[in-house]
Amino acid sequence: MFREGDLVLIQIEDKKYLKKLTKNFHLNVKDRTLRYEDVIGRESGDKVGDFYLFEPTLEDIILLGFERKTQIIYPKDAFYIAFKLGIDRSSRVLEFGTGSGALTAVLSHIAMEVYSYEQSEKFYQLALRNWERFQLCKNVRAFLMDFSEATLEEESFDAAFVDVREPWHYVDKVHRVLKRGAVCGFLLPTTNQVCTLLSHLNGKFASIEVLEIFHRYYKTNPERFRPEDRMVAHTAYLVFGRKIKDG
Amino acid sequence: MFREGDLVLIQIEDKKYLKKLTKNFHLNVKDRTLRYEDVIGRESGDKVGDFYLFEPTLEDIILLGFERKTQIIYPKDAFYIAFKLGIDRSSRVLEFGTGSGALTAVLSHIAMEVYSYEQSEKFYQLALRNWERFQLCKNVRAFLMDFSEATLEEESFDAAFVDVREPWHYVDKVHRVLKRGAVCGFLLPTTNQVCTLLSHLNGKFASIEVLEIFHRYYKTNPERFRPEDRMVAHTAYLVFGRKIKDG
Amino acid sequence: MFREGDLVLIQIEDKKYLKKLTKNFHLNVKDRTLRYEDVIGRESGDKVGDFYLFEPTLEDIILLGFERKTQIIYPKDAFYIAFKLGIDRSSRVLEFGTGSGALTAVLSHIAMEVYSYEQSEKFYQLALRNWERFQLCKNVRAFLMDFSEATLEEESFDAAFVDVREPWHYVDKVHRVLKRGAVCGFLLPTTNQVCTLLSHLNGKFASIEVLEIFHRYYKTNPERFRPEDRMVAHTAYLVFGRKIKDG
Amino acid sequence: MFREGDLVLIQIEDKKYLKKLTKNFHLNVKDRTLRYEDVIGRESGDKVGDFYLFEPTLEDIILLGFERKTQIIYPKDAFYIAFKLGIDRSSRVLEFGTGSGALTAVLSHIAMEVYSYEQSEKFYQLALRNWERFQLCKNVRAFLMDFSEATLEEESFDAAFVDVREPWHYVDKVHRVLKRGAVCGFLLPTTNQVCTLLSHLNGKFASIEVLEIFHRYYKTNPERFRPEDRMVAHTAYLVFGRKIKDG
Structure with missing residues (x-):
């Protein structure tokens, strides 16, 4: 379950983002927005709108x-x-x-x-x-x-x-x-x-x-x-x- | 130090062989011969004639x-x-x-x-x-x-x-x-x-x-x-x- | 010799341009400029400033x-x-x-x-x-x-x-x-x-x-x-x- | 039409052979045989047994x-x-x-x-x-x-x-x-x-x-x-x- 301070890999279509979940977190891709409150409490593998949320692997991190x-x-x-x-x-x-x-x-x-x-x-x-x-x-x-x-x-x-x-x-x-x-x-x-x-x-x-x-x-x-x-x-x-x- | 029963990777020029050291071990490559008594007691990295002796890595083993x-x-x-x-x-x-x-x-x-x-x-x-x-x-x-x-x-x-x-x-x-x-x-x-x-x-x-x-x-x-x-x-x-x- | 109406391949560093030599021709790359009068009368293989001039090959044309x-x-x-x-x-x-x-x-x-x-x-x-x-x-x-x-x-x-x-x-x-x-x-x-x-x-x-x-x-x-x-x-x-x- | 003296490209499965058609021509591949009289008078694109016959292209020739x-x-x-x-x-x-x-x-x-x-x-x-x-x-x-x-x-x-x-x-x-x-x-x-x-x-x-x-x-x-x-x-x-x- 994603909590404040966690790293989260966010994928939307072919694009990937690695972000730290802080209170002021939000991600805009084209006209879609992912916010802190959309991610908190979610699990790896969940989908929010068009955004997939994952725990990052070592490859993602590097x-x-x-x-x-x-x-x-x-x-x-x-x-x-x-x-x-x-x-x-x-x-x-x-x-x-x-x-x-x-x-x-x-x-x-x-x-x-x-x-x-x-x-x-x-x-x-x-x-x-x-x-x-x-x-x-x-x-x-x-x-x-x-x-x-x-x-x-x-x-x-x-x-x-x-x-x-x-x-x-x-x-x-x-x-x-x-x-x-x-x-x-x-x-x-x-x-x-x-x-x-x-x-x-x-x-x-x-x-x-x-x-x-x-x-x-x-x-x-x-x-x-x-x-x-x-x-x-x-x-x-x-x-x-x-x-x-x-x- | 290579002992009886050990696995040894033998390299001569571009050729590699993975062998178990048994009493009847010997390896012929072209006109050169490596024998049990040439390997026993040697260390990984040693050279005997034209043969290099190494401990096999996981890649060698596979x-x-x-x-x-x-x-x-x-x-x-x-x-x-x-x-x-x-x-x-x-x-x-x-x-x-x-x-x-x-x-x-x-x-x-x-x-x-x-x-x-x-x-x-x-x-x-x-x-x-x-x-x-x-x-x-x-x-x-x-x-x-x-x-x-x-x-x-x-x-x-x-x-x-x-x-x-x-x-x-x-x-x-x-x-x-x-x-x-x-x-x-x-x-x-x-x-x-x-x-x-x-x-x-x-x-x-x-x-x-x-x-x-x-x-x-x-x-x-x-x-x-x-x-x-x-x-x-x-x-x-x-x-x-x-x-x-x-x- | 390049004349009005000719095609000219212009190369500057790694960049290539294929242009027709018309009276209003000019090419700006970064802060360098090549003008009609710089090209007219020149030969394939000539260099004008940092610009090389060539006759285009079939590959250039395609x-x-x-x-x-x-x-x-x-x-x-x-x-x-x-x-x-x-x-x-x-x-x-x-x-x-x-x-x-x-x-x-x-x-x-x-x-x-x-x-x-x-x-x-x-x-x-x-x-x-x-x-x-x-x-x-x-x-x-x-x-x-x-x-x-x-x-x-x-x-x-x-x-x-x-x-x-x-x-x-x-x-x-x-x-x-x-x-x-x-x-x-x-x-x-x-x-x-x-x-x-x-x-x-x-x-x-x-x-x-x-x-x-x-x-x-x-x-x-x-x-x-x-x-x-x-x-x-x-x-x-x-x-x-x-x-x-x-x- | 293949005549004496002609070059012929012969293909059987993945194997290709380029041969000159002389009276003593014959080709054995595994247990199959192609003979002079099998090829003479045939056309490019014909199949004789398992052998395809073609006129060689420049690539074949080289x-x-x-x-x-x-x-x-x-x-x-x-x-x-x-x-x-x-x-x-x-x-x-x-x-x-x-x-x-x-x-x-x-x-x-x-x-x-x-x-x-x-x-x-x-x-x-x-x-x-x-x-x-x-x-x-x-x-x-x-x-x-x-x-x-x-x-x-x-x-x-x-x-x-x-x-x-x-x-x-x-x-x-x-x-x-x-x-x-x-x-x-x-x-x-x-x-x-x-x-x-x-x-x-x-x-x-x-x-x-x-x-x-x-x-x-x-x-x-x-x-x-x-x-x-x-x-x-x-x-x-x-x-x-x-x-x-x-x-």
Whole structure:
């Protein structure tokens, strides 16, 4: 039952809105209005006028709720990354940089603990705000720090993910703190970055994979079933490798 | 450290093998041989000759280890489904049918509990064997039963996934046992099935999405960076909807 | 050299404009202006301020110059269709419906002669205007007529293309007027239409192919080479078959 | 009517064969046999047992008939290139290198004249054999020569296409012999090559586009309409630019 202060996902036709239920809440879409008193006391799945009300999922929160200052790691990529890292409920995972904290939120759903490093104060604060607002990432330890300055035990992480502009500077350090055979992932928007990174992984990581993920959505009219006219063509290249013994 | 009875992922160039370490283990690839005594006592990430040794991840286990009698739900799809269902460590998830148990294994990494129904004894036994062999799915309750005959409390599941040939026969029942607003997913190989399903979701599920997921892999030579020549073009269409109040 | 009355393709950064050079011509993009007297007397490939001037290609004309009242057949599809029909400079090609005349213009670049039928006067006039404006389709005979009412000799066309909403009504007639073994193509936006058409081709056309064409564009900065963020995900399904002997 | 010496495209189920009708012709597919006397005197579109007989189209010839020593330019790419070059029946087109002559055959269907340069004798001879065997490219002048050594008038070609490993060596020369504003295309398999080329086009070519073309094929059963399981994921990147005034 939706109460004051709750988050509610509101869908009308193809449009979705993620809102906090405060006394002064109201939503206007075209000539239709949804008000605080229309939502309060309702259940997820209820319909008010043309508005559907739902509890937001993690995907809704990341796509619609997270404040961002740069491109986030999209759910389509984050959901794959989380499992690709080979983690489970007993895993300690390392992340650098935190960014707006979207991937962290996904990793923390599977792992026991996530250590997330961010060197920009702006992003560090942003991630903390996002997690607090949506009550996520209770099992995350966030550090405002360049990962290269972190004091970490050798071979202490089960997996790592690096999302910074020049990840090649951190390959040695990540290698050192990962357990043997552990998976490390990277996210990079350009082919030039991927090429530079690949040349730095040599001798430290093996079983290298590079891939892109596409989601193609369809219109849902069963009499005229066809793909949407346009789609996201690129977010980033994902690179994965597994730690091997040095040299 | 790999011991007798352990599972080991062996990679040589682009080829991967998932093997159980038994006394009579040996692997021949082209003119190179890996033997039991080469692996025993080694660590994940070690290299023996041209062979890399790793602990298998969940993806390795599903792709290389799971016995299957029909097409499995591929990791590319399963990893997205698991998060798209909106579940977390407190969720009870319903699945029908179990198939070879690949999606179940993924769901059980996030959820508190998975109830999985399968009406074919052959598949039910197959899934049990797969889970036991790889020590997965401890929090799964498997039922050999047509889901339509299951006695389940109303509004008792946080999410559901249906992977059967004619899922439209089960839409009413799934709707009944799902909590309000819960996400339900479906997997279907043909557009005809998608169209039939869509016409049955009307009035029971809203926020409908239909999509396909593509993974495009790249060759990893940084001097000649380019996509692989061929790719998987289709596994299945994914359909998601959220339970709404009936009528 | 550009003269009054000429068509000129103007490119500034990523934006393209196709304009006719008239005395009152001028183009404002942001705070930059291109005037009639800046273009007159210039050559294709010249740069005036930040504006590049080019003679338009057939693709430019279709994408930027053709007036349209509905979706056109896009160059990405039309260029493939034209060759897929198996035609050369000696071929007589049949088309129904003409639409805005984009495919006709492409076909007429290869074929000896194109017969194009259109039952809507609005579209018939539109196509004539488009062709006249850009001086295309001199070897095209356009008919304002439902193709089913056309009086045509049997086995007289080397290829055919049908772009109407319910092409299955015309399969028999198209079959009759095509030469033996000739290729016939169809364009359809929805899977439902494709399925209905496929069931009508049986026994009349063989070597059936159904495909979609995607173009994925890249940003052209060599230091940051990466795909464009978004792309066209769907225009239409293309269906091709070859006439076989009846029954 | 098929006669001795004719080329015939034979299709049985999903398999296609392009064969020359000689006295000793016969084709075995599984346990079915097609013989010389079964084909002679038949028409395109006829069916003999389970075999369909067709006159080959240009696409059939390139995909099934052309002898190749390396990757050819595929029809999916060649058909787009031909029109993208902006040519018509009055155009003189330049090509370097000829390769197995597939793109040449496509260009020659639209252009008035194609000048094709190839520096490897092996490929030069291969292209000549392919064209002769299929009676193509009557309007093509082939040269066994490094294009950089060709003596050509300035501004004499309406379009050009370059398919060599290091096309950046030829950018100046191609620029010189092209008419003002003319389109030049390039085909390159790796992103590294594309990046190097892009940095050499600067100041000589504008309106640069880089793209990839995908064709996604579908199974043709209207009751179970769905994409093929696998597809070609990469042939090459296509780069196009238009000549601008130097400097």
